[in-house]
Amino acid sequence: MNNFNLHNPTRILFGENQIEKLASQIPEGSKILILYGGGSIKTNGIYEQVTEALETFKVIEFGGIPPNPEYAVLMEALSIIKSENITYLLAVGGGSVLDGTKFLAAAALYEGDTPWDIVKNNIPTKKGMPFGTVLTLPATGSEMNSGAVITRAETKEKYAIGGPGLFPQFSILDPTVIKSIPQRQLANGIADAFVHVLEQYITYSVGANLQDRFAESILQTLVEVAPIIIKDPSDYKAAANFMWSCTMGLNGLIGQGVPQDWAIHMIGHELTALFGIDHARTLAIITESHYTHNLESKKEKLAQYATRVWDITEGTMEERAKAGIQKTTDFFKSLGIDTKLSDYTDDFKGTAEEISTRFTDRGWVKMGENATLTPTDVATIVEMSY
Amino acid sequence: MNNFNLHNPTRILFGENQIEKLASQIPEGSKILILYGGGSIKTNGIYEQVTEALETFKVIEFGGIPPNPEYAVLMEALSIIKSENITYLLAVGGGSVLDGTKFLAAAALYEGDTPWDIVKNNIPTKKGMPFGTVLTLPATGSEMNSGAVITRAETKEKYAIGGPGLFPQFSILDPTVIKSIPQRQLANGIADAFVHVLEQYITYSVGANLQDRFAESILQTLVEVAPIIIKDPSDYKAAANFMWSCTMGLNGLIGQGVPQDWAIHMIGHELTALFGIDHARTLAIITESHYTHNLESKKEKLAQYATRVWDITEGTMEERAKAGIQKTTDFFKSLGIDTKLSDYTDDFKGTAEEISTRFTDRGWVKMGENATLTPTDVATIVEMSY
Numbered sequence: 001m002n003n004f005n006l007h008n009p010t011r012i013l014f015g016e017n018q019i020e021k022l023a024s025q026i027p028e029g030s031k032i033l034i035l036y037g038g039g040s041i042k043t044n045g046i047y048e049q050v051t052e053a054l055e056t057f058k059v060i061e062f063g064g065i066p067p068n069p070e071y072a073v074l075m076e077a078l079s080i081i082k083s084e085n086i087t088y089l090l091a092v093g094g095g096s097v098l099d100g101t102k103f104l105a106a107a108a109l110y111e112g113d114t115p116w117d118i119v120k121n122n123i124p125t126k127k128g129m130p131f132g133t134v135l136t137l138p139a140t141g142s143e144m145n146s147g148a149v150i151t152r153a154e155t156k157e158k159y160a161i162g163g164p165g166l167f168p169q170f171s172i173l174d175p176t177v178i179k180s181i182p183q184r185q186l187a188n189g190i191a192d193a194f195v196h197v198l199e200q201y202i203t204y205s206v207g208a209n210l211q212d213r214f215a216e217s218i219l220q221t222l223v224e225v226a227p228i229i230i231k232d233p234s235d236y237k238a239a240a241n242f243m244w245s246c247t248m249g250l251n252g253l254i255g256q257g258v259p260q261d262w263a264i265h266m267i268g269h270e271l272t273a274l275f276g277i278d279h280a281r282t283l284a285i286i287t288e289s290h291y292t293h294n295l296e297s298k299k300e301k302l303a304q305y306a307t308r309v310w311d312i313t314e315g316t317m318e319e320r321a322k323a324g325i326q327k328t329t330d331f332f333k334s335l336g337i338d339t340k341l342s343d344y345t346d347d348f349k350g351t352a353e354e355i356s357t358r359f360t361d362r363g364w365v366k367m368g369e370n371a372t373l374t375p376t377d378v379a380t381i382v383e384m385s386y
Numbered sequence: 387m388n389n390f391n392l393h394n395p396t397r398i399l400f401g402e403n404q405i406e407k408l409a410s411q412i413p414e415g416s417k418i419l420i421l422y423g424g425g426s427i428k429t430n431g432i433y434e435q436v437t438e439a440l441e442t443f444k445v446i447e448f449g450g451i452p453p454n455p456e457y458a459v460l461m462e463a464l465s466i467i468k469s470e471n472i473t474y475l476l477a478v479g480g481g482s483v484l485d486g487t488k489f490l491a492a493a494a495l496y497e498g499d500t501p502w503d504i505v506k507n508n509i510p511t512k513k514g515m516p517f518g519t520v521l522t523l524p525a526t527g528s529e530m531n532s533g534a535v536i537t538r539a540e541t542k543e544k545y546a547i548g549g550p551g552l553f554p555q556f557s558i559l560d561p562t563v564i565k566s567i568p569q570r571q572l573a574n575g576i577a578d579a580f581v582h583v584l585e586q587y588i589t590y591s592v593g594a595n596l597q598d599r600f601a602e603s604i605l606q607t608l609v610e611v612a613p614i615i616i617k618d619p620s621d622y623k624a625a626a627n628f629m630w631s632c633t634m635g636l637n638g639l640i641g642q643g644v645p646q647d648w649a650i651h652m653i654g655h656e657l658t659a660l661f662g663i664d665h666a667r668t669l670a671i672i673t674e675s676h677y678t679h680n681l682e683s684k685k686e687k688l689a690q691y692a693t694r695v696w697d698i699t700e701g702t703m704e705e706r707a708k709a710g711i712q713k714t715t716d717f718f719k720s721l722g723i724d725t726k727l728s729d730y731t732d733d734f735k736g737t738a739e740e741i742s743t744r745f746t747d748r749g750w751v752k753m754g755e756n757a758t759l760t761p762t763d764v765a766t767i768v769e770m771s772y
Contacts, residue, residue, distance in 0.1 A: 001400075001401070001561075001623065002401065003401025003404065004400045005400070006400070007396075007397035007398070010393075011391065011392065011393035012391070013391055014387075014642070014643060016389065018389065208626075209610060209611070209627045210604065210607045210630050210634065213606060213607060214600060214603055218596065220599060221596045225595070237387065237593035240594075241387065241593070241596055244387070244597075248596065253639075256400070257401070257626075
């Protein structure tokens with residue numbers, strides 16, 4: 001087990017009717033900006049619950065944060081924060097709204113030239129404007145971590161930001177929201193959370209037995225509840241397990257003291273930037289090729305995963321590892337998620353070179369848990385995903 | 387899954403050489419009281435590491451906090467905190483030192499008549515004196531929770547205290563300390579952590595699949611590393627898994643959204659108060675009788691435990707449940723821990739009635755996850771443990 005430093009101050013209010021507790025979580029006298037996305041919260045009842053809970057506060061709202069939260073849109077929200085002297089942010093939405101709000105929490109108190117620096121130069125935020133979240137779409141884990149991903153359409157770029165000042169002060173997780181989520185987004189949420197866990201687990205062993213088992217616990221639970229959720233998202237027990245699994249998959253716990261990969265995400269982000277493919281689906285496109293290309297260095301963990309999560313007990317380590325990869329692909333497909341780039345676009349030729357060049361142009365840093373993946377490896381992985 | 391409210395602000399610094407980071411965790415200008423126990427930290431090198439790391443601070447020390455931290459001793463420390471205007475507490479030790487320090491954190495800022503009220507009336511501490519810990523004996527989980535157990539020898543009483551103000555600000559967990567722990571205490575630590583998990587897990591199902599799996603993960607890991615630790619406590623990988631399992635077993639995570647029992651602890655505390663038996667050993671004495679007496683209400687979870695932790699796949703639910711209980715007893719014995727009261731004292735007759743009467747005298751509250759255990763049940767369980 002590697003050394004680690006774990007600190008997660010976010011309070012989780014989990015369960016039915018927790019939105020009622022909103023007012024108790026926000027300092028009296030706050031002037032709140034509520035941030036949300038495409039407006040589904042106005043049709044599923046959450047908007048009413050939130051505004052009712054906050055009736056003693058001064059509240060302004062800003063809707064329309066798009067999936068893959070867009071810098072230009074967020075800059076409009078930032079100007080409202082400044083002109084209206086907002087003191088508290090409340091994100092009501094999924095990962096994109098939460099991530100966008102984290103950028104705003106950072107940008108609101110940033111004293112440099114332009115907030116784009118925070119994104120472009122990955123400047124860690126030590127202290128941001130305080131904020132809370134009401135999660136309406138489980139997937140990203142953003143509700144209990146201090147990271148975010150911001151997109152700039154203008155330049156087709158997508159970058160991660162973070163810092164200890166970007167933990168939500170609280171997050172409200174009410175599994176009853178899941179019943180109003182479209183099936184496509186449910187499938188995306190399951191796949192996204194699944195790959196978050198894989199990125200922290202399918203590396204090489206450092207003897208962190210407990211972290212391994214926690215990772216496997218989340219994967220097993222997602223596998224168990226996925227078909228129920230897809231069939232009947234109003235099943236509260238399944239929804240609660242799905243929601244809590246997504247949070248635990250990326251709140252920093254299972255990644256403590258172990259190597260992490262994240263190459264699937266780094267490559268996947270480029271597919272979203274280039275083609276606008278849903279984030280989770282880009283992960284499903286890259287996973288099989290990435291693990292197949294890196295079988296040699298990952299096979300011990302892949303075989304362990306195959307045995308413990310998929311109950312594959314026969315065969316050599318390599319055979320079990322390969323069977324684990326196949327099970328993963330089958331799992332994505334069972335969610336209705338296609339796993340090849342050509343399933344999403346006819347314009348895929350040259351993508352491998354383009355992505356590889358983009359990384360090189362940005363000042364290449366070798367990827368993967370061993371920092372051994374070169375631009376050539378990335379091109380190979382993308383090409384294998386066509 | 388039941389609703390829950392999770393907040394754990396303790397920072398964990400885990401691994402070798404983390405004690406060096408002490409100074410960075412304590413506010414500049416603090417006047418620190420270092421609290422420790424029987425003085426083993428002066429022979430295993432930890433005392434030197436701690437004092438060296440704190441050389442820029444004003445530091446006073448208070449040693450001699452006994453196992454089952456004793457109120458009278460803690461009151462001596464409290465008078466030093468007040469007379470010396472201490473502003474920060476640093477616990478260096480195992481669960482007893484940490485628990486004692488939590489009482490002091492509460493008592494130092496308490497404004498009522500006597501600090502005994504905090505203990506006797508279980509007054510929750512909203513704000514305590516800030517404190518950190520350097521853990522030298524994994525077991526209780528006290529390093530990452532806000533609870534403590536305080537003993538008063540005078541009246542043979544043992545009570546739990548707690549409150550959101552009693553989380554350590556930070557805890558340093560260096561697994562290399564384990565190699566200097568006597569085998570008896572290692573065995574106690576493993577058994578203690580094991581039963582902490584059982585108390586939050588062997589109840590009835592509420593469909594909290596992820597919490598169940600996390601609990602099983604900790605149990606499996608303890609079972610896996612126990613023989614290694616007992617044989618060679620200098621095995622760093624095993625020690626790290628043991629240490630982290632103890633923390634995760636009682637930092638509040640696995641108990642979120644699920645029923646909890648704690649009857650084994652409540653009865654066990656009385657055995658320590660009456661006979662001075664090590665805390666962990668009292669748990670080992672009570673576990674089998676408690677689960678056997680409550681087999682009907684617990685058998686579903688006991689069978690699940692038997693299958694997932696002990697790989698018992700044959701037999702009816704009841705047969706597997708019983709096999710799981712037997713495996714637990716065998717596990718305690720494999721650690722060199724006796725599991726009957728008569729192994730510890732010849733003076734056991736009448737204990738069942740005495741404990742049952744003590745509970746009744748204190749204003750009985752029915753125990754167990756269903757709040758159904760009566761004084762008669764307790765007497766039966768204790769008698770079964772003779």
